[in-house]
Amino acid sequence: MSNPPLFPLQPTLHSRRSFIGGSASLLLALTAGRAVAATDRISHHPSFTDYPFQLGVASGEPDHEGFVIWTRLAPQPLADGGVIEDAIQVHWMVAEDEAMTKVVAKGTAVAQRDWAHSVHVEVTGLRPDRWYWYQFKAGAEISPIGRSRTLESPDRTAAQTSMLRMAFASCQHFETGFYNAYEHMLAEAPDIVFHLGDYIYEGSSRDGQVRRHSGKEIKTLDAYRRRHAQYKCDPALQAMHQAAPWVVTWDDHEFDNNYAGDIPEEKGPAEHEAFLQRRAAAYQAYYEHMPLRAACVPKGPGMSLYRRLQHGQLVNFHVLDTRQYRTDQPQGDGLRPPSPAEMNPEGTLLGHAQREWLLAGLTASNTTWNVLAQQVMMARADRKAGEAEAYSMDQWPGYEFERRHLLQAFDERKISNPVVITGDIHNHWANELLTDFDPASNKVVGHEFVCSSITSGGDGVERPKYYDDLISENPCVKYHGNRRGYVSCMIRPDQWRTDYRSVEYVSRPHSPIDTPASFVIENTEMHPA
Numbered sequence: 238m239s240n241p242p243l244f245p246l247q248p249t250l251h252s253r254r255s256f257i258g259g260s261a262s263l264l265l266a267l268t269a270g271r272a273v274a275a276t277d278r279i280s281h282h283p284s285f286t287d288y289p290f291q292l293g294v295a296s297g298e299p300d301h302e303g304f305v306i307w308t309r310l311a312p313q314p315l316a317d318g319g320v321i322e323d324a325i326q327v328h329w330m331v332a333e334d335e336a337m338t339k340v341v342a343k344g345t346a347v348a349q350r351d352w353a354h355s356v357h358v359e360v361t362g363l364r365p366d367r368w369y370w371y372q373f374k375a376g377a378e379i380s381p382i383g384r385s386r387t388l389e390s391p392d393r394t395a396a397q398t399s400m401l402r403m404a405f406a407s408c409q410h411f412e413t414g415f416y417n418a419y420e421h422m423l424a425e426a427p428d429i430v431f432h433l434g435d436y437i438y439e440g441s442s443r444d445g446q447v448r449r450h451s452g453k454e455i456k457t458l459d460a461y462r463r464r465h466a467q468y469k470c471d472p473a474l475q476a477m478h479q480a481a482p483w484v485v486t487w488d489d490h491e492f493d494n495n496y497a498g499d500i501p502e503e504k505g506p507a508e509h510e511a512f513l514q515r516r517a518a519a520y521q522a523y524y525e526h527m528p529l530r531a532a533c534v535p536k537g538p539g540m541s542l543y544r545r546l547q548h549g550q551l552v553n554f555h556v557l558d559t560r561q562y563r564t565d566q567p568q569g570d571g572l573r574p575p576s577p578a579e580m581n582p583e584g585t586l587l588g589h590a591q592r593e594w595l596l597a598g599l600t601a602s603n604t605t606w607n608v609l610a611q612q613v614m615m616a617r618a619d620r621k622a623g624e625a626e627a628y629s630m631d632q633w634p635g636y637e638f639e640r641r642h643l644l645q646a647f648d649e650r651k652i653s654n655p656v657v658i659t660g661d662i663h664n665h666w667a668n669e670l671l672t673d674f675d676p677a678s679n680k681v682v683g684h685e686f687v688c689s690s691i692t693s694g695g696d697g698v699e700r701p702k703y704y705d706d707l708i709s710e711n712p713c714v715k716y717h718g719n720r721r722g723y724v725s726c727m728i729r730p731d732q733w734r735t736d737y738r739s740v741e742y743v744s745r746p747h748s749p750i751d752t753p754a755s756f757v758i759e760n761t762e763m764h765p766a
Contacts, residue, residue, distance in 0.1 A: 278323060294381055300547075303360040314463075325375055353526075355526065370385075435488045436491055438693075462525065499538070555609050557610065609655070613662075619711055667737075668684070696721070718739055722750070
């Protein structure tokens with residue numbers, strides 16, 4: 238992409254709650270971040286020791302009139318960022334063309350040291366259902382040009398709404414492989430990308446890996462920032478962020494493996510307060526490096542991440558957080574046989590407030606498709622061959638009471654075409670969702686598509702040794718694959734098509750890709766079975 242200079246803009250100071258004017262049509266944008274203190278010295282003409290946009294640009298959170306655009310000034314990304322000034326004025330602009338000549342919105346934001354000199358701008362007032370291009374400028378330095386798009390207005394019927402090409406991915410452990418899958422996702426040119434967790438991994442550097450983490454296990458704000466920066470420096474990941482809007486949610490490795498709310502994976506003498514301080518650091522670094530709205534600004538060890546996005550009356554995306562509010566995994570976590578512990582009504586992945594928000598939103602939704610974008614597998618898959626049974630306590634079967642309550646709500650509340658998209662498990666799965674998974678009940682109330690990892694787990698194989706036992710034990714599982722990759726979906730009023738994409742290897746760059754399985758869901762209202 239070419240990088241033409243930005244139009245000169247007048248210096249302006251704004252807090253995260255103020256609106257930034259700029260274009261002739263009075264389009265507006267909101268700067269997300271901490272309010273700038275009156276005593277802060279803002280540099281309007283900074284100089285940098287190196288190129289400050291080494292972490293690229295990104296966009297996300299699209300709606301029918303805008304989206305978030307993001308960047309972070311970091312001339313020394315793997316050190317402390319390398320920016321001397323406490324606060325720097327950053328110019329931004331949005332245009333209808335890649336050459337950046339048809340400017341429709343522009344303004345300034347302030348990159349602050351307290352937020353790692355990240356910039357989050359909420360652009361609004363744009364036209365629905367179309368592509369735009371955007372760019373930043375700090376001092377004499379100009380960012381790459383990014384591309385983003387708006388969604389359709391909620392008052393447009395499904396028939397009036399354009400089809401949506403969506404891709405989703407998860408689990409991109411930097412050490413275990415190259416991000417070959419993103420090269421192929423980029424070629425598909427999706428309208429929107431969902432990342433369902435494990436964007437980074439918190440562990441220390443290990444010998445014998447394809448690539449190396451920088452440093453030990455991360456526990457401080459500076460360490461989380463460096464780890465995010467290391468991942469963001471990957472060219473394939475940067476290119477995919479630059480090409481389309483992303484919607485992100487976390488799982489566990491953005492903070493601490495298999496944590497549950499304020500409970501660490503490793504139970505022991507660690508102080509509760511220290512654990513919450515570490516969580517606050519992880520959450521702040523996550524916000525600093527993602528194209529998220531001001532509504533997601535973390536408050537200490539808490540951060541509001543569940544939200545909705547709607548594309549006309551075609552599809553409603555309900556984005557969930559199954560980590561921050563959950564109770565501890567029953568039976569000490571791991572794979573365990575069925576137990577009354579999983580039917581504890583107090584056991585929860587979502588927490589009361591999020592669960593009620595989800596059920597209310599599903600019930601009120603007027604879209605053809607309703608998508609739960611979330612982290613851990615919902616289908617109840619027996620992972621032990623023979624008469625014995627074993628289920629994952631970290632996934633929805635560990636919280637069986639809540640899982641059945643939600644699936645029964647799909648049925649009883651007549652939710653239109655529920656589709657669950659899932660990450661976490663490092664395998665491709667296609668699952669039918671049954672109300673209780675009792676052999677006597679075969680009522681399908683929804684479908685679940687699980688993406689494999691981008692790299693986590695290494696190259697893998699398409700048909701693992703346990704495949705036959707897994708399929709015979711679990712009639713609800715319609716496909717399972719063990720190579721790395723992502724999932725691509727085409728959403729239309731009459732049909733949902735899912736294609737599983739698998740790369741041949743991640744242990745070296747530039748792998749070929751294939752599509753080992755595809756599935757189609759017909760709109761039950763238009764095409765009854």
